[in-house]
Amino acid sequence: MKLYLKVWRQENRESKGDMVSYVVEGISEHMSFLEMLDLLNERLIQKGERVIEFDHDCREGICGACGMMINGRAHGPLSGTTTCQLHMRSFKDGETVYIEPFRAAAFPVLRDLKIDRSGFDHIIQSGGYISASTGQAPESNSIPIAHETTEAAFDAAACIGCGACVATCKNSSAALFTSAKISHLVLLPQGKLEAADRVIKMVSQMDAEGFGHCSNTEACEVECPQEISVLHIGRMNYQYNKALILKK
Amino acid sequence: MKQTTLMYKLVMAVTGLFLCFFLIIHLLGNLQLLSPPAIAREQFNWYSHLLSGNILIKIISYVLYLSIIAHAVYALILTRVNIKAQGSQYVYDKRGQVSSWNSRNMGILGTIILIFLVIHFKDYWYVYKFGHLPLDAKGNKDLYSIVISSFQQGWYIILYELSFIALGFHLLHGFFSASRTLGLYQPKYAKVVRVFGWAYSLLITFGFMLIPLYIYFNFNS
């Protein structure tokens, strides 16, 4: 298989980037998308050129490190799939493939396809936790939690923090990411005590990081590798409104 | 407490829903135009008079003006925040494949509605309030005649119909979106609201669209 790539190359945070064309031959359909980039990088090394930088680690769709815009779509054409799980079967011989970093003001480009997603860490720092220090925990079966509740909390907690929701959002909103965390914690009895404070802090932090607001276009749910539901955004809003009303 | 974009969005949702509610009243009033001309004239003019006199209605109308302004102002603020949040643009962008067009273009749709509102206010509200109108048999200002005569012009009809289509798409996303903003998250009720939103949007849109066409074809012939 032979592909024509147009890849975003950018030196560092400050510099302006550009799309650069590459022709890659000898691609097998069994390769993953990242292995295809490995192949190209290997050839760039042979030519003495700087390799294309991209984030990746687990290569099995769970760490959330990888992520790029492939042909204008976050993580490429498949839904429920990270970039590392995308395989070359999804492309046609001779196709032109556009590869860009996830873009958002809150996700500055470091180099090529590598971006800075520390905004997500800051949102969690602002309140995305249950304050339980080591040693304080009661016996785990002392608080029964309904099966359905745990499953619902899990659905929200499944977020891998890749940033595809932000990348695909026309407003670069982090609402899906933040709301998934709020949902995960507020559904569980352990997380209810801090709910009001948490939601106000986390929503404010989203703004402070420079993410946009949510217009409910629901594109994020489609692109989310973990298929996290937009209804969590509803729950976040509910929690937020409740906190506003009940605030002393 | 620091203002957040979510608070702005709440204002938009509340004002938007108020406008949605008002549209029902407005449509019900306008449907009187579909009655036989003699009855329609009296009823419609009486109704218009009612709207301009009652103190309760006055208060509501001020809320209405305020809502439109607040809705538009916050739309503008949020749009500016969004543009800033986007940072650099994608060179090759196919994100549109995963969301509906109207949900992404509420601003454009809203702007069309706003322009329409300006024209609409100028032609009726302003004329009614400050213009010199003939009186009808009951002594009410004869807005009916103005309405009928303005809908004799083809371009005016087209302007209205296009605006209503824009409104329809705005409502189609807006109604359900407001419910989400206000915090509806139970899947069951979210579905109910979505179905209701569709029905509401279709009724309002086609209701409003029907009136100019009815007048145009009934009175021109």
Add this chain to the structure above:
Amino acid sequence: MIDAKIPEGNLADKWSNYKDSSKLINPANRKKLDIIVVGTGLAGSSCAATLAEQGYNIKSFCFQDSARRAHSVAAQGGVNAAKNYKNDGDSVYRMFYDTIKGGDFRSREANVYRLAECSLALIDQAVAQGVPFAREYGGYLNNRSFGGVQVSRTFYARGQTGQQLMIGAYQALMRQVSAGKVKTYTRHEMLDLVMVDGKARGIIARNLETGEIERHSANAVVLATGGYGKVYYLSTLAMGCNTSAIWRAHKKGALMSGVSWIQFHPTCLPQIGETQSKLTLMSESLRNDGRIWVPKKAGDDRVLNDIPEEERDYYLERRYPTFGNLSPRDISSRAAKERIDAGCGVGPMKNAVCLDFSKAIKEQGLTKIEEKYGNLFRMYDKINGVDAYKEPMLISPAAHFTMGGLWVDYNLMTTIPGLFALGEANFSDHGANRLGANSLLQSCVDGYFIAPYTIPNYLSGELKAEKVTTDHPAFAEAEKVVREQLERFLNLKGRFSADHFHKTLGKLLYDKCGLSRTKESLEQAIVEIKALKKSFDHELKITGDEQVNSELEKAGRVSDFLELGELMCYDALQREESCGAHFREEYQTADGEAVRNDEDFCYVSAWEWKGEGKQPELHKEPLVFDTVKLSVRSYK
């Protein structure tokens, strides 16, 4: 002889005795003590958060862009704890015994007992943090049984147990960041340990974005940098997993143990092409219903579904009638390799075996199987484009978990005072073979419950020690070495990429120091690795600059892997017995089972670095079994 500093007393009391008598530091003094924690996996995050809660100042390092992405996220199966919620006879002692036996009697009784003991508190801690473990309809926690034990003690959160535990630990860490007690250094790679007066007093780290070489000083250094299974290149580990942190500590004097004890997971996706970078793990639970077979005839090229029943060899069922397809990992993996080596492998590279669900589908119905394994079948389809409901899955063993690592005593302190090693990075409680779902546990227990006692115990002696700043000549010295290496990499004008050397090394180790080894293969491997290292030193080619440069990162890691690979071979060569994951072909019974030699090898090998190109020196820590009786580990 090295001393493991195991406390006095009965096995069951040792840890409480330790805690009762360990030295404390008053809260006002804790504020004056800095601790560096390298690694933000379960071990690192939990340790950093807990120490911060106690009041110490923590600097936390990881090479990923966020602490949450450490490879602990990849664990699917579950985490063990002796809660006995199923009332099926589980107890701390039983868990201790299973772990000792599973490790083929090559781990310390006291450590393993402590692991089992602390397992109870871990589940409580995780639940308090909001980890959504599976629950029964009555609202109580559920468990399942896992790998080679007879009780149900594995807690799980769907197929994401590691991810969920990791999120809990990460959130605890982030909470301390916002409290100002932890400072995180993401996209930082530790490149050297700094020692002052024989004690660990800091690290040299490289900022992977700007390329800056940074000095960080502290009163103690914790390495929780995970496993080094990536030495095989193809493995279930993440691309960034490395040995650099522990290897560079090793070169500074810390001993390494169990270096060649590497667990191969039997149910991974096989390699299908030369450019492949990863062998994805498929959950072991598939073996509950899938039957493993290869064609009886070597070199059988027929379409798999066309091979009739009587020409299939269900070799696990044949060799291990009691455990069958559920035989322990090391045994299943080795049996697969034996068949593949005999030429019976299937798949495009003839390197896989079949995992067949046709019988299960026939007996239980398609819906039932879909219900149980739907997500795994979908994942299989995503990666291979093959519908495994219609044809057998292809699986093969892959390097997965490293039992070996830095030698630590009962305090989890290495042979360098002030240097601690936690989680998969230490040679630890798993002996020569790890039981499924015990390593998430070990990482968490090390970080939440053990190090937060043992590190203060050490630090209490450091309160009066001289304050060391990064201006100390030891920092300058260490930084110079790091800089020189990086410059050398950038200036080499060779022909081959770092990946080329990594892949060559990986293949070599798979063949000669992998699932099974012989004296001959190991001796050969040592010679070949030496040659490869030499070639690496001259023929490496790196492009790009000193800023963001993944090739430069790889070069450093591969360089360390090459040296580690050599030590692995020495370790495997010296141990003339078969135990757990270490299978020396010379030491087996007539029907191919491992033969352990307790007479001569009932000790921990701890290796000392003697300098480049020099043979490492062996130290021995005898293993004393007071409580359990050594027995043959049989699954026939």
